[in-house]
Amino acid sequence: MMNRAITINDTDNVAVALTDLSKGEVIRINDEDFTLTENIQAKHKIAIKDFRKGDEIYMYGVIVGMTNQAVGKGEPITTQNVEHRASSYELEQKKQVSWTPPDVSKWKDKTFNGYHRSDGQVGTANYWLVFPLVFCENRNVEVIKKTFEKALGLEKQVQYESYLNSLVDQYKSNGAQISDMGLTPMPEVPENIPDNPELFENVDGIRFLTHDGGCGGVRQDSETLCRLLAGYVNNPNVAGATVLSLGCQNAEVQIFEDALKKINPEFDKPVIILDQQNTGTEQELIAKAIKETFLGLIEANKIKREPAPLSKLTIGLECGGSDGFSGISANPAIGYTSDLLVALGGTVILSEFPELCGVEQELINRAVHKSSAEKFIKLMRAYEKAAENVGSGFDMNPSPGNIKDGLITDAMKSAGAAKKGGSSPVNDILDYTEYATNPGLNLLCTPGNDVESTTGLAGSGANIILFTTGLGTPTGNPVTSVIKVSSNSQLVQRMPDIIDVNTGPVIEGEKTIEVMGGEILDQVIRVASGETVTKAMQLRQYDFIPWKRGVSL
Structure with missing residues (x-):
C-alpha cells in the first residue's frame, strides 16, 4: 500500500506528502499519528514536531530552512512560516572519503554501439556542426x-498547417466566430x-x-x-x-x-x-x-557504429521544472544510475552550482583531492558573491513553479537536486567550459538555468544527458541526446510527448530507487547505441544558449 507521507532521512523533522491530504485527517508517519491542521497538497511538507521561531528545518539530513514563526506539529511548511537557511561549509571540516560501489555484475560485460574517435572518445551519435x-x-x-x-x-514537417488552414477558412466564412467544431484533429508528433x-x-x-x-x-x-x-x-x-x-x-x-x-x-x-x-x-x-x-x-x-565498453559513456546530469517529488524519485534514481556508471569506469558530470547550496560540505567531504575541494569552495563562493553584488542570491533560485510544487527554499531544492550525483567520490571540479577528462563524478560550474546548463554539459564532453523534471520542460540539446525523466506519473499522462522515463512508480511504492536506476542505465545504453530516439530529439529541441558568466541562477 502506498504511503501517504514520508520522511527521507532519519534526522528530518518534516515529512513529504505523497498525495493530497485533508484538514483533520490523521496520518501515520514513522509510527506516530499526526492530525493535520490544514489541507496539504501532494509534494508539500508537514511539520512532525513543534517548532519555535528560529528553529532549523531538516530534510535529506541537512538544513533546508528556518522557521520565522512558531509552527505546530501537523501544520504545513510554507513560504509564510519558513525562510531560506543553509549549512555553512569549510575545507577544514573535510572528512575522509569512503564509498561502497553498487553491484554492477549485470552490466560489467555490456557494451553500446558508438562512433570511435582517434583520441579514444566514443560518440553516441555522429553529427556535423555548422556555427558562427x-x-x-x-x-x-x-x-x-x-x-x-x-x-x-x-x-x-509543418505539423499545424492544416489546423491553421481550417481556422483561416472559418474566419473567411464566419468572421470572428471560430469554434473547434469540425476542425482537423491536432496531428500527433511522429516517433522518428x-x-x-x-x-x-x-x-x-x-x-x-x-x-x-x-x-x-x-x-x-x-x-x-x-x-x-x-x-x-x-x-x-x-x-x-x-x-x-x-x-x-x-x-x-x-x-x-x-x-x-x-x-x-x-x-x-x-x-x-x-x-x-x-x-x-x-x-x-x-x-x-x-x-x-x-x-x-x-x-x-x-x-x-562499433561496440564500446560502458566506461566510454560520459553522462551529464540536469534537472529543470523540478517539483517536490524530484528529490525523492527522479533525482535519486539517476543518482543510482550515476553510481552504476562510475563503478563501471564511466564519467558523470553534475552541473548547476546554485542548486548545490546547502550540500557543499557533503560534496567537499566526497572530494578525492584536497585541491578539488579548494577549487569547489572558490567557485561556489565567487558565484554566490557575484549574485549578492547585484542584489540577488542563491536563496532567489527557486522559480514560482518550484515553490508552488513544494520546493520553497533553495536549500530544500538543492538538497534534492544534489541526489542526481549519487554517492560516489567527487573526482574532479570543472569550471564552465573545462572539459571532463577524469573518469568518475565531476562537478561542473554552470547556472541552474536549464538551457545554459545543458549547453555547458555538452561543451564539457557529455555524450548523453539525463534530465529530471517534475513539472515538464521541452529542453534538449543539438549534439547530445537528452533523456527526460519524470518524477511523477501524472506528468507522463499530461505531457507524454516530452518524457522518456517515468520514476512515478517509486512514489507509488511499486519500484525501488535501485530498480529504477538500473532501468535508466538500460535506457541510456539503448539511446547511446542509436536504438532509441529521445523525445527531445524527435521534437528537434536543439537548445543552445552560452552562459555569459553574468549572474544567471
Missing part, C-alpha cells in the same frame, strides 16, 4: 541550413522525424548553431564562447565542423583554434573555417561553405 564565431554570421548559417535541409530532405540524410546513413544529422555573442560586451565572454564551441567540436558526438567568421570580431579564429588545442592537443577532426571578409562576396562564402560541408559529410559517413 559571431552573431553577424547567423543569417548565413540559416541560409546554409535551409539549403541543406531542402536538398537532403530534412525539412521539418528524419534527422539523418538518406545519402549519408552513418551521419545522424547536421546541427546548425546560432547565438548572440562573439563581439560587443566584454572580451571575456567572447573568449568563453570560443572555449565552449571548441568543446562542442571536441565532443565525441561530433565528426567535424564548418565555422563561419566575419573577420573583425572579438571571438577571433586564433582564440578558437587555441582553445581546441588546449582541450585536445592531438585534435584531428576536420574543421572548415571560412572568413567572410577574406573570402569576398556573401555568395562566394555560402557556396564554399556548402561545398566544404558536403565533402565533410562524405568523410563523416565513413565512420560506423
Whole structure:
C-alpha cells in the first residue's frame, strides 16, 4: 500500500506528502499519528514536531530552512512560516572519503554501439556542426541550413498547417466566430522525424548553431564562447565542423583554434573555417561553405557504429521544472544510475552550482583531492558573491513553479537536486567550459538555468544527458541526446510527448530507487547505441544558449 507521507532521512523533522491530504485527517508517519491542521497538497511538507521561531528545518539530513514563526506539529511548511537557511561549509571540516560501489555484475560485460574517435572518445551519435564565431554570421548559417535541409530532405514537417488552414477558412466564412467544431484533429508528433540524410546513413544529422555573442560586451565572454564551441567540436558526438567568421570580431579564429588545442592537443577532426571578409562576396562564402560541408559529410559517413565498453559513456546530469517529488524519485534514481556508471569506469558530470547550496560540505567531504575541494569552495563562493553584488542570491533560485510544487527554499531544492550525483567520490571540479577528462563524478560550474546548463554539459564532453523534471520542460540539446525523466506519473499522462522515463512508480511504492536506476542505465545504453530516439530529439529541441558568466541562477 502506498504511503501517504514520508520522511527521507532519519534526522528530518518534516515529512513529504505523497498525495493530497485533508484538514483533520490523521496520518501515520514513522509510527506516530499526526492530525493535520490544514489541507496539504501532494509534494508539500508537514511539520512532525513543534517548532519555535528560529528553529532549523531538516530534510535529506541537512538544513533546508528556518522557521520565522512558531509552527505546530501537523501544520504545513510554507513560504509564510519558513525562510531560506543553509549549512555553512569549510575545507577544514573535510572528512575522509569512503564509498561502497553498487553491484554492477549485470552490466560489467555490456557494451553500446558508438562512433570511435582517434583520441579514444566514443560518440553516441555522429553529427556535423555548422556555427558562427559571431552573431553577424547567423543569417548565413540559416541560409546554409535551409539549403541543406531542402536538398537532403530534412525539412521539418509543418505539423499545424492544416489546423491553421481550417481556422483561416472559418474566419473567411464566419468572421470572428471560430469554434473547434469540425476542425482537423491536432496531428500527433511522429516517433522518428528524419534527422539523418538518406545519402549519408552513418551521419545522424547536421546541427546548425546560432547565438548572440562573439563581439560587443566584454572580451571575456567572447573568449568563453570560443572555449565552449571548441568543446562542442571536441565532443565525441561530433565528426567535424564548418565555422563561419566575419573577420573583425572579438571571438577571433586564433582564440578558437587555441582553445581546441588546449582541450585536445592531438585534435584531428576536420574543421572548415571560412572568413567572410577574406573570402569576398556573401555568395562566394555560402557556396564554399556548402561545398566544404558536403565533402565533410562524405568523410563523416565513413565512420560506423562499433561496440564500446560502458566506461566510454560520459553522462551529464540536469534537472529543470523540478517539483517536490524530484528529490525523492527522479533525482535519486539517476543518482543510482550515476553510481552504476562510475563503478563501471564511466564519467558523470553534475552541473548547476546554485542548486548545490546547502550540500557543499557533503560534496567537499566526497572530494578525492584536497585541491578539488579548494577549487569547489572558490567557485561556489565567487558565484554566490557575484549574485549578492547585484542584489540577488542563491536563496532567489527557486522559480514560482518550484515553490508552488513544494520546493520553497533553495536549500530544500538543492538538497534534492544534489541526489542526481549519487554517492560516489567527487573526482574532479570543472569550471564552465573545462572539459571532463577524469573518469568518475565531476562537478561542473554552470547556472541552474536549464538551457545554459545543458549547453555547458555538452561543451564539457557529455555524450548523453539525463534530465529530471517534475513539472515538464521541452529542453534538449543539438549534439547530445537528452533523456527526460519524470518524477511523477501524472506528468507522463499530461505531457507524454516530452518524457522518456517515468520514476512515478517509486512514489507509488511499486519500484525501488535501485530498480529504477538500473532501468535508466538500460535506457541510456539503448539511446547511446542509436536504438532509441529521445523525445527531445524527435521534437528537434536543439537548445543552445552560452552562459555569459553574468549572474544567471
